[in-house]
Amino acid sequence: MNVAAHQILISEAEVNRRIREIAEQINSDYADKSIHLVCVLKGSVMFMCELAKRLTIPVTFDFMSVTSYGSGSSSSGVVRIVHDLTEPIEGKDVIIIEDIIDSGTTMNYLLTFFHERHPASLKLCTLLDKPSRREVEIPMDYVGFQIPDEFIVGYGLDYDQKYRNLPYIGTIKVD
Numbered sequence: 571m572n573v574a575a576h577q578i579l580i581s582e583a584e585v586n587r588r589i590r591e592i593a594e595q596i597n598s599d600y601a602d603k604s605i606h607l608v609c610v611l612k613g614s615v616m617f618m619c620e621l622a623k624r625l626t627i628p629v630t631f632d633f634m635s636v637t638s639y640g641s642g643s644s645s646s647g648v649v650r651i652v653h654d655l656t657e658p659i660e661g662k663d664v665i666i667i668e669d670i671i672d673s674g675t676t677m678n679y680l681l682t683f684f685h686e687r688h689p690a691s692l693k694l695c696t697l698l699d700k701p702s703r704r705e706v707e708i709p710m711d712y713v714g715f716q717i718p719d720e721f722i723v724g725y726g727l728d729y730d731q732k733y734r735n736l737p738y739i740g741t742i743k744v745d
């Protein structure tokens with residue numbers, strides 16, 4: 571497999587500007603409340619931190635890690651929990667923080683899993699949305715950017731566990 575150099579799709583300044591807008595929206599939507607942010611590891615960690623820094627309402631964090639069985643770049647829809655939540659979400663106002671919604675199979679599973687634990691409310695916040703690849707309809711409350719069907723790296727997203735640290739959103743050609 572041959573990996574060409576990555577290209578910048580969305581600059582660091584543009585990502586930060588959009589994250590600030592989302593944070594302001596969340597601050598206003600939850601003005602008299604506190605929220606429980608759940609970061610879906612590993613890809614969402616940079617987005618979660620940058621977003622949380624700009625929130626002025628009371629916030630708590632939890633983390634979850636999942637993998638989907640399947641080969642190549644398409645997930646099978648069978649999701650396995652690698653690291654579960656460490657605190658109950660029952661009665662809490664929860665926002666799931668995700669890096670990208672692609673086919674939607676991972677989030678479809680997670681939304682069912684979360685609803686079964688009876689949060690007071692549940693919203694989904696994703697940095698990126700790749701609508702052309704969607705196989706399952708996913709209700710999204712906060713979306714950073716809609717992007718074309720290209721393989722994304724940076725700002726937490728990886729190719730073969732690399733490039734997560736890039737401070738911008740890039741595309742990579744994988745032959």
Ligand code: IMP
Nearest residue numbers: 645671672673674675676721722727728
């Ligand atoms: P889905 O279940 O097909 O929606 O896949 C979602 C997961 O696949 C995301 O949380 C990412 O971890 C990964 N993923 C999907 N598209 C990309 C991409 O373009 N770059 C890096 N990871 C991706």
Ligand code: MG
Nearest residue numbers: 610613669670
């Ligand atoms: Mg993810």
